[in-house]
Amino acid sequence: MKYIDKNLSIESIKVLDVAKKFGTPVYCYSYKLLKENIASFKKNFKTFAPLICFAVKSNTNVNLIKEIRKLGLGADVVSKGELMIALKAGVDPKKIVFSGVGKTYSEISYAIDKKILLINAESKSEIIQIEKIAKSKKKIINVGIRLNPNTDAKTLSQISTGKKENKFGVDEKIFFELVDYSKNSKNINLKCLSVHIGSQILDHKPYEKMLKVIDKIIKKSNHKFAFIDLGGGMGISYENNNKKLNYKKYNTAINKFLKKNKSKIIFEPGRSIVGNIGSLISRVTYIKESDKKDFIILDAAMNDLMRPALYGANHRTLPALKTNKISKKTYEFVGPICESTDKFTTLKKFQKLKEKDLIVMCDVGAYGMSLSSNYNVRPKPAEVLIKGSKINVVKKRQKLKDLI
Ligand code: LLP
Numbered sequence: 305m306k307y308i309d310k311n312l313s314i315e316s317i318k319v320l321d322v323a324k325k326f327g328t329p330v331y332c333y334s335y336k337l338l339k340e341n342i343a344s345f346k347k348n349f350k351t352f353a354p355l356i357c358f359a360v361k362s363n364t365n366v367n368l369i370k371e372i373r374k375l376g377l378g379a380d381v382v383s384k385g386e387l388m389i390a391l392k393a394g395v396d397p398k399k400i401v402f403s404g405v406g407k408t409y410s411e412i413s414y415a416i417d418k419k420i421l422l423i424n425a426e427s428k429s430e431i432i433q434i435e436k437i438a439k440s441k442k443k444i445i446n447v448g449i450r451l452n453p454n455t456d457a458k459t460l461s462q463i464s465t466g467k468k469e470n471k472f473g474v475d476e477k478i479f480f481e482l483v484d485y486s487k488n489s490k491n492i493n494l495k496c497l498s499v500h501i502g503s504q505i506l507d508h509k510p511y512e513k514m515l516k517v518i519d520k521i522i523k524k525s526n527h528k529f530a531f532i533d534l535g536g537g538m539g540i541s542y543e544n545n546n547k548k549l550n551y552k553k554y555n556t557a558i559n560k561f562l563k564k565n566k567s568k569i570i571f572e573p574g575r576s577i578v579g580n581i582g583s584l585i586s587r588v589t590y591i592k593e594s595d596k597k598d599f600i601i602l603d604a605a606m607n608d609l610m611r612p613a614l615y616g617a618n619h620r621t622l623p624a625l626k627t628n629k630i631s632k633k634t635y636e637f638v639g640p641i642c643e644s645t646d647k648f649t650t651l652k653k654f655q656k657l658k659e660k661d662l663i664v665m666c667d668v669g670a671y672g673m674s675l676s677s678n679y680n681v682r683p684k685p686a687e688v689l690i691k692g693s694k695i696n697v698v699k700k701r702q703k704l705k706d707l708i
Contacts, residue, residue, distance in 0.1 A: 305334075305583065305666065310626040312664055315690050319585055319624040322695065323662050326686050328587040329604035331673050333368060333698070335691035337581040342375045345576060348551040352562055354569040355421075357401050359536050360386040362574025362670040363582075365687055367698035369393035372577065378421070380536070380572035384411045391418060401533060401570060403450065403498070405430075405471055412437050416445055422570075424448035424498040424533060426473055431482055431492065438491035448496030448533055449474065449482050453517040457502030457510045457537065462615050465502050473499070476521060483525045496570070497522065500535025503575060508553040515561045522565055533570040534558070540579040542618065542667050575670040582669025584609055584685075585624070588661045589640065597634040597650070600657055605639025606646040607679040609665060609672050613645040621648065623655045624662035631656040637663070641680050673699075681707055 311318045314334050322332050345356060357380040358372050364386065369379065370393040378399025379390035390400055400420040405427065407415075412434055415423055425431045425447055438445040452473030457465075465472045474482065486494035501514050514534075522529065541547050558569060586604035593599075611617035621637060630653050637648040648665060657663070676684050683702035688695050 305622075305664075307626055312622055312624045312626070314583060316693075317690050317695060319583075319662060319664055322688060323585050323587065323624070325695070326688055326697065327701065328585055328662070329602075329608050329685040330585050330701075331668065331685055331687040332583050332585055332695075333578075333669060333687065333689045334581050335371065335689055338368075338371060338578065339375060341577050341581065342372070342377065345571075345573060346376075349555055349558070349569070349571070351555065351559055352569055354571050355399060355531075357399065357570060357572050358577055359572045359574030360390055361674060363578045363672075364389055364674045365698050366393050367696075368578070368687075368689065369395070371689075371691075377577070380574075384408075384414050387411075387415060387418065387420070397421070401448070401496075401498075401572065403500070403572070407433075409433065409437065413441075416441060416443060422446050422448045422496050422498075422531065422533070424450050424496065425482075426450045428474070428478060428482060428485075431485060435489050435491050444491055444493050446493050446495045447486070448498040448531065449479060449486075449494065450498045450500070451476070451479050451518065451521065453499050453501065453514045455501050455510050455514045455517060457505050458507050459502045459504050459537075459539070460615055465500055479521060480525055483527050487527075494527065495529065496531035496533050497529045498533035498535065498570075500572065501537060503537050504539040505537040506539040506547050506549050508550045508557070511554050512557045515557050519561055519564060529565070529567050531570050532561075532565065532567045533572065536571060536573040536576070538573055538576040540575055540667065540670075542620065544620070577670075579670040580667045582667070582672055584619075584665040584668045584672060586663055586665065588657055588659050588663065591657065591659055593633075597636050598631070600635050600637045600663075602637060602639055602648070602663065604648075604665070604685070605641040605680070605682065606643065607641060607677045607682050608639075608685050609648070609668055610675040610677070611668075611671060612648045613643070614675070618649055619668060620666040621651065621654075622664045622666065623657065624664055627655055629656040630654070641682075678702075678707055683707060
């Protein structure tokens with residue numbers, strides 16, 4: 305994303321033109337960045353050629369997932385709905401893994417019928433349930449067990465998943481119990497150990513620690529796992545500070561692990577694949593002046609982009625047209641929703657704005673649209689994809705008649 309003649313542009317297309325053609329608020333994705341992200345993810349781990357299963361929860365757009373599938377990725381899903389989207393996008397079932405703590409009978413049954421690669425179970429009850437369903441269908445099902453490695457991912461507490469107080473996975477003791485249980489089962493084939501310690505991880509050390517923990521547990525379990533699913537969690541740089549995860553060190557630690565454990569590595573990245581490819585374009589509806597700051601009231605709201613309200617996340621915010629006139633007042637960018645948390649960011653010395661101006665919130669490709677809702681009966685925005693010289697609608701804007 306760069307300014308071309310004062311016009312903020314995504315690839316070579318002006319934000320102004322996207323807004324004019326498709327209206328606002330609108331999510332706009334860059335295919336070029338998507339392709340680059342996937343290529344660099346593959347390159348980072350090329351020594352062991354992992355199976356990369358895109359975490360569908362980060363972006364559930366079926367047309368975007370189609371592109372991701374064409375670039376060679378599988379899918380990590382956590383519900384029947386996500387599984388249906390992955391299949392509709394043409395993802396090979398043999399490249400799909402199913403995670404989640406509360407898979408229902410119907411979800412497990414559907415996953416079995418679709419012959420996906422792995423169901424990663426997260427409790428003893430779930431293993432028993434999978435076995436029961438598999439038995440009724442007279443099938444042997446490939447499963448994984450998700451271990452809770454009790455590793456602090458040093459990320460936001462709301463998105464940490466690998467500590468023992470989190471609901472995810474099973475502890476060491478139950479893990480061994482489930483290994484034994486699976487060995488004695490006629491309908492379960494234990495193929496995978498899976499972990500996922502959190503999201504937006506920028507420090508490689510928690511990953512190193514996690515690998516040490518699983519190495520020890522595999523040794524103790526005396527079981528040969530065909531797959532080790534290391535989850536996702538690789539963070540991206542949201543601010544301008546360019547803070548990055550050290551992939552080289554993570555890769556080195558995995559290679560060391562693989563010397564002792566000959567398994568196929570699976571990853572489930574979401575944010576690192578789609579986070580920086582998306583922008584949310586929004587128009588200023590009103591500017592409301594107050595004593596200390598001016599409220600920039602946008603036509604986008606927390607229902608379109610939840611991350612600031614939910615996690616206090618800050619997304620880089622830029623004007624679509626550069627003027628070089630700076631505002632003396634602090635700006636608070638808010639939406640029109642009846643909640644005080646419907647607020648995106650507060651910025652000093654932002655470019656002076658006027659009503660109807662366009663602004664862009666950056667890096668919203670992951671957990672942007674997928675976390676959106678219809679709160680306040682607001683239709684969800686359109687999603688468009690820039691690919692080469694073309695802009696295609698990959699999901700239409702919802703209409704009020706869909707909601708009423
Ligand atoms: N695998 C599992 C089992 C997961 O729970 C997650 C994310 C992923 C993979 C993908 O993680 P990623 O590579 O995207 O970090 N809504 C929050 C993030 C929640 C992440 C939930 N699990 C946010 O907007 O930051």
